[in-house]
Amino acid sequence: MLPTDATALPDPHVCEQARLSRDARFDGLFFTAVTSTRIYCRPVCPAPAPKPANIVYYRHAAAAEAAGFRPCLRCRPELAPGDGTWRRGDAVVARALKLIDQGALVDAPLSALAGKVGLGERQLRRLFTERLGATPAGVHGTRRLLFAKQLLTDTALPITQVALAAGFGSLTRFNTTFREEYRMAPRDLRKRDAPPSHEVMTLRLGYRPPYDFAAMLDFLRGRALPGVEAVDEHGYSRVIGTGAAPGWLRVSEWDGRDPHALKLELHGAAPVELLGIVHRLRRMFDLDADPQAIAHALEGDARLRPLLRERPGLRLPSGWDGFEIAVRAVIGQQVSVAAARTLTARLAQRYGTALATPFGALAQMFPTPDAIADVDLTEIGLTRARAATIRGLARAVIEGRVDFNPERTLDDFTARWVALPGIGPWTAHYMALRALGHPDAFPADDLVLQKAVPTDGTRMTAKALTLRAEAWRPWRAYAVIHVWKASMAAQKPRSPAGAT
Template sequence: MHTDFDRCVRAVQSKDARFDGWFFTAVLTTGIYCRPSCPVVPPKVANMRFYPTAAAAQHNGFRACKRCRPDASPGSPAWNTRADLVARAMRLIADGVVDRDGVPGLATRLGYSTRQVERQLLAELGTGPLALARAQRAQTARLLIETSTLPMSDVAFAAGFASVRTFNDTVREVFGLTPTELRRRSANGRSGATPGQLSLRLPFRTPLCPDNLFGHLAATGVPGVEEWRDGAFRRTLRLPHGHGVVSLRPEPDHIGCQLRLTDLRDLSHAITRCRWMLDLDADPVAVDEVLRADPVLAPYVDKSPGRRVPRAVDGAEMAVRAVLGQQVSTAAARTHAGRLVTAYGEPIEDPGGGLTHLFPDLEALASLDPASLAVPGSRRTTLTTLVAALAAGEIDLSVGGDWHRARAQLAALPGFGPWTIETITMRALGDPDAFLPGDLGVRIAARELGLPTTPAGLTQHASAWQPWRSYAVQYLWATGDHPINRLPSAAVA
């Protein structure tokens, strides 16, 4: 969008928050960059320049506005609606791949040469993977500076900087303030925060309907790994340097996020996973505009606009849970997954609730005894074959995975039909156009709404909902009275 100069100008002049994260406005006369909704008086048009990312603006010598904090705006929805090289690279960079494995590691995950990845990013975004990762480190540093009382040296290394000097120089260059000045300006920075426990605000584009989002996560939660407690969804996280426990609470203008981490280097990764799980970078206006054009869906869109697709924090976990959920009720799927967690999950302590385990990793699942699973023999074969393929790296279900390739690879495994494949593609890989015409809830909704009830007929009708059929599924499910469609009681654990 940043290449459409006139459209960007209109968004800035109207202070339209819907475009926050879509692009950033740099002002030549002040040397700063802002989000479109910045409350200051818009600059003269001749002094505006537009960039697709905060990293690109920083790369061109602009520093972040202290008023609107553009570095903390929602992420661009473009990276979650595309499956090309640039979009997959952006998802992986946000997931911390460059910080952990460098640009060569990123290129290997994408299946391209380092030079090709750098060239593609530079051509579309005006900057390369190192600058994009640097911008993310700066934002992580700012969060730690403002929400903890950690010494600055600890903040520097937790945010991924190689030295305190690089940390100081980057913070000063990006934010126009030293780390000490940033902490002094922040009221949170003076609070008695406990190391390892952080309270954050996760922004999103309005509107957001929390009912199906948190209702689905709570209703399908795996015992010991996920729970709904005191009005918040809580779960354990397996992270690169340790593990964490996150509590996510829906608020009118943000998601309240409380994190307890065993290693603060995992902060950026944990935040990215939480945003991914809650689909917080979606553009609900664009989605609902397409779905509202269908008179059958329009009343449901108008009633509860801004439905999100509840995703998974880990693709392999989601795939295993999808197999366990084949042809059984939500309660039975939770029971099967809970038994798996008890037998093979890693125990953890949760002082703030009732979480007990991390979901088993692939190494643990590879050692499971299929006979111990109370499921049909064919499903045991499906599960063990899936685990073997994932452990061997034959299928990539990470946030940077290729949707189309993953579909074909899953279809080649025994026991993988359209429902399982589309569920994994929707919730693990984040394809906004995955569709479940054979799902029981979708079929019931179709019958009640007078839509075609055969998979072929419903798929043909749903072609008008492209490229947002994953969101259409959320509205179809919402026509029924199921726990996935409503927030649990605040006191339920």
Template sequence: MEQISEDYLYRAFMAKDSRFDGRFFVGITSTHIYCRPVCKAKRAKQKNCRFFTTAAEAEVAGFRPCLLCRPELAPEAALMNPNDHLLAKAVNMIEEHCGNISSLKEIAEKLGYSDRHLRRVFNEEYHVSPIQYLQTCRLLLAKNLLTDTNLPVLDVAMTAGFGSLRRFNSLFKKQYNLTPTDLRKRNGTGNKEEGQITLGLGYRPPYRWQEILDFFEMRAIKGIEVIQEGHYLRTVHVKSIQGADYYGWIKVRPDEEKSVLKVTVSESLLPVLSQVLKKVRQLFDLYCDPEIVYETMKNMDNFLIGSRIPGCFDPFEMSVRAILGQQITVQGAGTLAARVVEKYGKPIETPIDGLTHVFPTPADIIDLADTLEEQFGKLGVIRTRTKTILALAEALENNELTLEFPADPEEEMKQLVKISGIGKWTAQYIAMRALNWTDAFLETDVGIKKALAPMNQKEMLDWANQWRPWRSYAIVALWNSLKKKED
């Protein structure tokens, strides 16, 4: 840690300040254990503390993860600025695909750089190599699985991306000074229900769960999403980095006492578990630091600390629903989306009532190109919307458009508005939800106009400048203020 003094970091550590959770880790030289700033263990003297930006840096320096505060549950640092092009893409790829990446060369080739250049960038920023960063991601995912589930150790090794049980046992013992079986005996508290596992993903409190759940419930697509007893459930289709398709379902609920979201995942998704968890983090905006957002937004009457930007699990699914919703009600868009899913979505089996399909892919839509207008017309989708959806599918399939972080929202919005039928509102809305863009502002939105009446559009934009770079959170707050008035 070079930008912030060690005195400052030590004070944050002594205060158990949750604002710093996941932003740095503390290595204790007397025990060779590293902790989160919020750890409940007795505090070490400052002379015995070393501070690290990432868990990987702490592990490379010879420290083992604390079994009490569990660094694998620390909320991840905020998504990087897309202008940090290579590092942002590399970190995202490693974290998302740690269970499937086979080599550094594979990472570098997919990013279009040499592995030597990739190593240099990582060492400059994180003081570790990409392979060391990848190794820590795998070890911490395995530690999470060993502690919170009863998944067989062999399955843990394969899910976390280790090529063999022997390799896994050897590296785990070397890095953590105990075997996977020993860890499970000492610290394992999990259980495993038939066909599913449950893990925790950390967040920085507070978290206004009901608020984001209400947003998803209003826009839930029949057959794909269900809200039950305060839980969010949905079907899942994930394509691995090698191109294999995996199908299943997830369930998400909050555990406020531990500041984690409990994520239940069907076992069919274990080969792409790291991808699923990454998508859940983006879906529920777990990168957010509510204290930092609140510092800018606290003068806004309707803003409540702990609000999150609703993300998405499937960018194409969300974008199609947004296009279907142009100039009609939220409920009307939901009806059209449900018809598309029932007719063209892929049926899958789940143990949950109401979860029956996954959304059609861009390739599925392109396969229907010759008759798409006629087929969608029978479902009630007007011709112009159908053409827009087809053009969107083609842009994604041809890699002319990227709706996955860490793509640059500004650049992707330029590509979006080139598609006939996608205007500024739709482009910004898609960027906000698919790319976790924090600075969208929808001055032409009916709800925003109503919430900020009698301002005109120029006045709204000028007024909203005070909320940069968190205007997306202002949008959520303004929408919620209308809902409260209706209630």
């Protein structure tokens, strides 16, 4: 049974059953702390189950650490997926957590973070303590230490580089903090696990099952830009970094040792970029979603119920870069997916930066806003109106009139984009879905949705569809993906509202 309040702990009996059965569906939704050992674990921990009298449940790893518990070396809490029920959307805690994920507390005070979400510092601290059982600083600190723990265990990075990757300004500070919190020196953890040295770094990206990775790849494959990214039946690859210092990454399924994780292979990334890369990929592949909470909210609709049962692991396919998704969205207006991909590929090849040394088929960086803000895009086959819209959005990004900042609410984000010439509600909500991974984005003007939601052969108006979708909040974007997937399975329609 799910809690009525999405930010509350599951019922204690549910927690007990989940930990005893090692139910991966609850991984990351709570943590089990053992008072006799002062260790906290994931619900899936393979160690013998402690006595119930010695168990305390916590909503967040930071709350367990604030109470003096250390992470288990066996189940490794750093590998647990995040809890998307309170980490996403427009709530203050969700927006603050997204900012923390992007490093808002690395070089700035809590007051700056509070200001970005429209609260006072004391209010934000109180809200975190009430909802998560830990302060914003505690969440930030736990996040850094757990990521460092994963790098120490799974990679051969020198400890100095691990400290930089986790956001510590000095090795001394990292060593001191790690020893104080985990009662061992970083080098001692490295000795225990002794990772092999490889040029390609490999990390696990955990998720809660079910997860339809094949459907995710299928969506990305139809939109993959030659030279910039590649999708095969097993994984997704793309160029990252800059033309001067490029690298590449590949995301695929992990082997049978960890059935609830994707494998990230990474080459050429600087240590200080690692945490940001992992954060981007977790959003891009929607790894922190809670399928139980989403299904619970949507299954009351008779149209969605069979779709949820058919594909319970369907996730939101986000994108690597916000500007890239914005350009794709505009090009995709009123054309098919295939046509949009062809035109976007031309733009990338003509105005992007070619790699001096390609990584196999990966040979191209997507153009920056500066590269296309003042060029004649009609030369690649775009209409004058479409070319003007793309130049205009590039200039708006450069000037800061629009952005992809996580402190934006959905209404604020879409309003800023709709204010630009040539960008309507469909395009703005498509950007919110694919650039932000916003769970409640809803392009009500989409022709596919308007025709596919009703089952009597009629077409709903955008107003009627929006009204119908009120019951789907705050997970309307998942309803969109389910309807799109079901519709595309039978045909690939041409949508005047935009290419889905």
